[in-house]
Amino acid sequence: MSKYQQIKQTAYEANMQLPKLGLVLFTFGNVSLADHKEQVFAIKPSGVPYELLTPDDMVIVDFDGNTVEGKMRPSSDTKTHAVLYKHWPKIGSVVHTHSTYATAWAQAQRDVPIFGTTHADHLTVDVPCAPPMSDEMIKGNYEYETGFQILNCFKERGLSYEEVEMILVGNHAPFTWGKDAHKAVYNAAVLEEVSRMAYLTETINPQAPRLKDALIRKHFERKHGPDSYYGQ
Amino acid sequence: MSKYQQIKQTAYEANMQLPKLGLVLFTFGNVSLADHKEQVFAIKPSGVPYELLTPDDMVIVDFDGNTVEGKMRPSSDTKTHAVLYKHWPKIGSVVHTHSTYATAWAQAQRDVPIFGTTHADHLTVDVPCAPPMSDEMIKGNYEYETGFQILNCFKERGLSYEEVEMILVGNHAPFTWGKDAHKAVYNAAVLEEVSRMAYLTETINPQAPRLKDALIRKHFERKHGPDSYYGQ
Amino acid sequence: MSKYQQIKQTAYEANMQLPKLGLVLFTFGNVSLADHKEQVFAIKPSGVPYELLTPDDMVIVDFDGNTVEGKMRPSSDTKTHAVLYKHWPKIGSVVHTHSTYATAWAQAQRDVPIFGTTHADHLTVDVPCAPPMSDEMIKGNYEYETGFQILNCFKERGLSYEEVEMILVGNHAPFTWGKDAHKAVYNAAVLEEVSRMAYLTETINPQAPRLKDALIRKHFERKHGPDSYYGQ
Amino acid sequence: MSKYQQIKQTAYEANMQLPKLGLVLFTFGNVSLADHKEQVFAIKPSGVPYELLTPDDMVIVDFDGNTVEGKMRPSSDTKTHAVLYKHWPKIGSVVHTHSTYATAWAQAQRDVPIFGTTHADHLTVDVPCAPPMSDEMIKGNYEYETGFQILNCFKERGLSYEEVEMILVGNHAPFTWGKDAHKAVYNAAVLEEVSRMAYLTETINPQAPRLKDALIRKHFERKHGPDSYYGQ
Structure with missing residues (x-):
């Protein structure tokens, strides 16, 4: 039996969640799960x-x-996936999908605006959309560079990967992550739903304002403050 | 056995209706059921x-x-939930969801216009959207103040909570209620469908007029008049 | 056993098709089936x-x-339903739903434009939307007058109820019919799909032209001409 | 037993995939499978x-x-179908559906723009939309001429049917094909999803740019280059 049996089993189960949650068509997605001690x-x-x-x-x-x-x-x-694990040591799992609404925002090359508490319960900034890669990156080691495009976007914007566990890669599709496979898959489903709600919100009211600061702070503290208590 | 066994069982069953009706993702929703005699x-x-x-x-x-x-x-x-039960004695059950279309209207900070009989069969005014709370309310006892935001919106608009059994809280999501859990959950599903139809209606015809007064009165009387007979 | 057992059984089965086809929420719809010999x-x-x-x-x-x-x-x-059976002797069944997209067009008070062959395979004109009723009709025998609103719309437009088996009642919702319950329910599902496609078509191209005459004639003849052969 | 038993069985199974994938309502679609040796x-x-x-x-x-x-x-x-098999000898299977989003683009008479890698993983040009046929073609042997409309569109645009395995016929609906029934059905589902994503993308950002050349080339080579390695 493989010494990696445990992570293979859990990664398998997490991958099987993607079609159940309606996040993938055919094979358009993948979940990975790390063992940081073994560096695999x-x-x-x-x-x-x-x-x-x-x-x-x-x-x-x-x-x-x-x-x-x-x-x-x-x-x-x-x-x-490898680049993210190597540079972000506290990530336990990475998920990539082409879920419909999140991918549409990525194709539109726009951040998903924070319009409500559904979004703020999970992250208190817009979902970042990394710009499409430079021609040099694309011609080179494409998938490897995709990882760096993600790292660079977080660096430039001063975002913490422990705080913001999702990104859109412009023209491509979303990546999400988390401490374990359950959280990373959960984040992929949340991102799809938040993307769909933002789409509808802008259609209903093209001038819809972003969430006000007091609400953003409240939701951040509800989750992370000394007296955190969130859970519906 | 708990003296509250009955309401625990019924509240459980009503909560389980939410995912079946497609109104919640993960744990984004909750149903409560009151025993007004016991004040719980x-x-x-x-x-x-x-x-x-x-x-x-x-x-x-x-x-x-x-x-x-x-x-x-x-x-x-x-x-x-507690604030609503305390101030509105005839409510038997409260439902909170983040259902997609209703939440989008809440994020857009707009009332859902009354465009047709599907809406008028259930309430004869626009679905009210309470404005986002003041910074003071947010910084204070947030969830408690959310209850007051709902009460205040009904007071200011002169709405009856027995007549209008649903509201959107701006930037947040919908709350519905009713005499029992069945009706409160039913209202949550109706609100989602009415929100979706209004979304589509405005896209098809941005100048779509509200329902005319004669139809509103007719539907009100069909349901509440001395000779009420509604039921499809 | 009732002498009407046969139509009761078939009407029951046809009603049960509505939720299976996703055309009704809760009880928002109904199917009837006539026995013209017995006039019931x-x-x-x-x-x-x-x-x-x-x-x-x-x-x-x-x-x-x-x-x-x-x-x-x-x-x-x-x-x-009664008014339609009384005045249109060749109708065997009537269906009423509040299916989402068809109802949105009814609320928008617009005919569903004929944009493609999916529509033309079933009717070769726009799906008519009857205007909301006059205040007098509404205050009177409302549901009875709804039947006349449908009859009048067909009369004014010179439409044949054997050719066009569906209508939207403005501010309300769709009615469809057919020689038997199977066809009437089929038409309700077709109308919902055609309404959805027309919604998407106008969003993709606000200047999308109606189907050209030659195609309309072709589809009419394919179905009704001496050498009719349609069926996918 | 029929000497064509094998292709009848496989064609049957492929047809049954269409409703499972949500690509057809009632009988609005069909799959065929060729035996080029027998020319049937x-x-x-x-x-x-x-x-x-x-x-x-x-x-x-x-x-x-x-x-x-x-x-x-x-x-x-x-x-x-016959025209396509006769003129495109390397096609093993043809699929026709009226899937909702692809049909809406066909009704809007627009190519589906290539906005992202989901599209580019399957074809590296916009999905072509053939113009509606001339009145002469329509009045003549309509379905036969539909085949020629498809062939002509590919000829005029210089497209290869082995490279681009899908088309929209203006005012009508999509056709897809492939070396076998599995691939042709797969393409029908991919086309529907790509059409849906493009619809959403344009709503989110009406100025969304097409995929840049470097990305198009990369995805083309990933699939077709000497070192092709694609597969999620």
């Missing part, structure tokens, strides 16, 4: 339909993107 | 996924928001 | 949830709207 | 509901549109 992560193999997937199909990859164990090729997005 | 209500515990919920998990809370019975913390929206 | 029709009782409905609950009503057999009150829309 | 294809019979369909109902038709085997009339779109 388990990720979905490339192009395998969810209904045929098994825990043993999960591929074990190191934080430089090299396959450590597994018969199949890892997801084509593997290097993006 | 049963409400969903905080942050428990619907698939793990049991009747015994329901928390019993008094009308000031103090827990009377229960091992878990009640929903973080509990104080809002 | 079977219709859903008022306000009974679909999951509790049985064939025996169907109410038998004559073409003037009087109940002939049945323990429950017939649907509040019964008189509208 | 199996296609769904006309007007049969999916729930009643059996493998034996599939009709065998030659590349001129003549029925070779089968008790029922083939789909009314059969001649369009």
Whole structure:
């Protein structure tokens, strides 16, 4: 039995959540789960339909993107996951989907504005949309550079990856993460719903104002303050 | 066995209706059910996924928001429910969701216009959207003040809570209520559908007129007049 | 056993199709089925949830709207059905829903434009939207007058009820019909889909042209001409 | 047993995928599967509901549109399929649907713009929308001419049918194809999702730019280059 059996099993189960939550069509998504002690992560193999997937199909990859164990090729997005694990040590899991509304905002190259408490219960800034990559990055090691595009966007905006657990990559689609696979998948579903609500909000009122500061602070403290108590 | 077993069981069943009706993602919603004789209500515990919920998990809370019975913390929206029960004695049940279209109208800070008979069969005014709270209310006892924001909106507009069983809280999401849990949950689903229809109506015809007075009166009388007969 | 057992059973089954096709929320719809020899029709009782409905609950009503057999009150829309059966002798079944997109067009008080072959395969004109009724009609025998509003709209526009089997009643919702219950329910689902496609088409291209005459004629002949052959 | 049993069985299974993927209402779609050695294809019979369909109902038709085997009339779109098989020898399967978003773009008479990598993973140009046919073509052998309208559009634009496996026919609906039935059905679902994302993208940002050239080239090479590796 593989010494990575545990993370393969959990990564498998998390991947199977994506179609159940309506976040993927066919194979358009993947979940990975890290073991930071071993400096590896388990990720979905490339192009395998969810209904045929098994825990043993999960591929074990190191934080430089090299396959450590597994018969199949890892997801084509593997290097993006690897870059995030290598540079953000407190991330336990990464999720990539092409969920419909989040992807539409990414294609529109716009941040998702913070319009309400559904959004503020999870993050207290707009969901960042990283600009499309430079031609040099694209021509080079594309998926690897996608990881750096994400890191750079957080650096430039002064965002904390522990505070903001989601991003849109312009022209592409969303990535989310979290301390474990459950949280990362949860964030992917929340991002899709928040994206959908923001879409509808702007149609109903093109001048809809962002959430006021007092509400943003309240929701931040409800979750993170010394007396945090959030949970519906 | 708890002396509140009956309302715990019914509150549990009503909470389980929310995901079935597509009104909640994860734990974004809660139903409570009051026993006005005992001056308490049963409400969903905080942050428990619907698939793990049991009747015994329901928390019993008094009308000031103090827990009377229960091992878990009640929903973080509990104080809002408490304020409504305390001031509106004929309410038997309160429902809070973040259902997609109703929340979008709340985020857009607009009343849902009365455009047709689907709306008029349930209430004969626009669905009110209470403005976002003042900074003082937000910094204070937030969920408690949310209840007062709702009461104040009804007072200022001269609305009857027995006639209009739903409201949007600006930047936040909808609350509905009714004589029993069945009616309060029913109202939550009706509000979502009416919000969706109004969204589509305005897109199809930005100059769509509100329902004419004669139709509003007719629908009001069909439901409430001496010879009421409504039911499809 | 009732002499109307057959139409009660078939009307029951047709009513049960509405929630399966996603055309009704709660009890917002009804199907009736006529027996023209007996000059009666079977219709859903008022306000009974679909999951509790049985064939025996169907109410038998004559073409003037009087109940002939049945323990429950017939649907509040019964008189509208009665008027249509009385004046349009070749209709075998009538369906009323508040399906989301069709109702949005009715609330927007606009005909659904004929934009493509999906529409033309079923009718070769815009789906008519009857204007809201006059205040006199509304104050009078409301549901009965709704039937006349439909008849008048067809008369004024020179439409044939055998050719065009659907209408929107302004501010209200759609009615469809057909030679039998299967066709009337089918038309209700087609109308909802055509309404949704037209909504999307106008958003994608506000100047989208109506279907050209040659295509309209072709589709009319494909279905009705001497060598009709349509069926996908 | 029919010598075409194999393609009848596979064509049947592929047709049954359409309702499962949410791509058809009632009978609004059809899949065919070719046997190029025998110069025939199996296609769904006309007007049969999916729930009643059996493998034996599939009709065998030659590349001129003549029925070779089968008790029922083939789909009314059969001649369009025949033209494509006759002129595009490497196509193994053709799918026609009236899926909602793709049909809305066809009705709007617009190409679906390439806005992101979800699109670019499948084709690196806008999804072409063939103009509505001339009145002469419509009055003549309509379904046969629909095939030529598709061929002409590809010829005029210099597109390769092996590279671009989908088209919208203006005012009508989409056609997709592929080397086998699995790929052709897959393409029909991808087209619907890409159409939906493009719809949302333009609403969020009416000035959303097309995908930049470097990204288009990258995605083309990822799939087709000497070192192709795509698969999520």
